[in-house]
Amino acid sequence: MSRRFAGREPRGQLIIVAALLLAVVFVGLALIVNSAIFAENLATRDTGDSEEAKAFTLDASGAVMEAYTLANGADANTTSEARATFNATFDAWAGAAKERAAKRGVATEIERTPHLGWRLEQRSDRPFTPANDTDATEWQVASDTENVSTAQVNVTRDSLYDAALDFDNTSDDAFRFRVDNGTHDWRVYVFRDSTNSTMVVHVGDPGDFGTLDALLDVESTCTRTASRAVIDFRNATFDGTDCAPLAFGGNLTGPVDIHYENVREGVGGTPRVEGQYTLVVNGSKTVATDGSGYPDQFNNTTDAAPTAQGIVYAASYATEYEGDDVAHDRSGRLLVRAEAYAG
Structure with missing residues (x-):
């Protein structure tokens, strides 16, 4: 976490929990439509026009969703590939957003963390x-x-x-x-x-x-x-x-x-037993892999079943926007997949 996030004295706290149901269809991956939930915390100090600050923090949610969608639609064969796609997509938005804000004399901080997992699939009938x-x-x-x-x-x-x-x-x-x-x-x-x-x-x-x-x-x-x-x-x-x-x-x-x-x-x-299956699990180390991060017991995503796809299972992010008379701090977590099991 940056010094700007860690060092500021607490302001008046307003806790907002927002549930946004978003249907996302990943073309060619047959991903099941899930309910997307942004769980967020928002802290503000506002003595002037805060519309631009609010727009900045809300844009971050959209950028997280876009990065998530592209990462999980990229046929990643390893979780490292999924992370790289997510980070590159989000960072492209973040860099442009920080540059635009700086031209207006506004200081910003943007952080993101993708939480990785695997989609394990057998899409054609065969023994398990x-x-x-x-x-x-x-x-x-x-x-x-x-x-x-x-x-x-x-x-x-x-x-x-x-x-x-x-x-x-x-x-x-x-x-x-x-x-x-x-x-x-x-x-x-x-x-x-x-x-x-x-x-x-x-x-x-x-x-x-x-x-x-x-x-x-x-x-x-x-x-x-x-x-x-x-x-x-x-x-x-x-x-x-x-x-x-x-x-x-x-x-x-x-x-x-x-x-x-x-x-x-x-x-x-x-x-x-013969047939097909789908498992989606959280954790980059939940599937045995070789030294390069490729699964030992599954094929690549475009090969014969069974296959393993590296995915972004969830994502955390935080933004800070501070001008002369307005400040917006926002942190959140994108939880697209409703949990069947949460230990």
């Missing part, structure tokens, strides 16, 4: 294996993430384990979506019931039940008759219908790891 090990039976998709804004899988029924044929081995063989914080974990099993031609989602261990019929009769289970279905953990829906047990993460607290398990029947065996 990592790009670097197609024979894997399980793997850690993301680690130590504080926030998850999107957690969605779109799976085909016929690829799933059939619990009607052998219920006793469902716990060991059915696809499992697992989230843990090192102490506790949350497990979602996805399988099919060929007797009723349904897809089944169960939260908890199927082994706690003696029969499939007993499992189908409890509140922690949801079923749908469909050839494929979207399981949305953020919105707790299954094939577009509410499924309360799917509330993401249960009672977990702190950073979490996300795992795909039982994706194949043994190493190189028959897939236990």
Whole structure:
């Protein structure tokens, strides 16, 4: 933080929390439309015309949104690339804004911090294996993430384990979506019931039940008759219908790891799940990368699935505008993604 931000004596404080709902569609990226929220604090000293000062600070919000949009539309293969696009876009506005203000005898300070993350995607049907090990039976998709804004899988029924044929081995063989914080974990099993031609989602261990019929009769289970279905953990829906047990993460607290398990029947065996998925996670280090920052288990954004895109997950900024008779200090945070999990 600059000396100008740190050294000024406190003025009269006016705290404003503004919620701006902005729909942003990122062309070619199939990004989900999110609600954009600017949470801001504003401090003023105004003894004259402050319209130019207000315009300056409001323009900063627009510049943050523009930088965010361009960074997340750039097909960044690393979080460093996403940061560079965000910074270059915002700094171009900031430099021009400071120059215009200086010509009017106005002192300004502008600061920005992009908070980075990853968009993990499989946009074509295939087994849920990592790009670097197609024979894997399980793997850690993301680690130590504080926030998850999107957690969605779109799976085909016929690829799933059939619990009607052998219920006793469902716990060991059915696809499992697992989230843990090192102490506790949350497990979602996805399988099919060929007797009723349904897809089944169960939260908890199927082994706690003696029969499939007993499992189908409890509140922690949801079923749908469909050839494929979207399981949305953020919105707790299954094939577009509410499924309360799917509330993401249960009672977990702190950073979490996300795992795909039982994706194949043994190493190189028959897939236990095929389809597509999207995860959006906060943190540049939540995905394992090589020495150059490229993901180890995902392909580049324009290559075959699965892919990882470096993104700006959120952004913080602060501006200071001071003339002879007016001062505007503004700090804020752009929170576009409603959190499915916030540890």
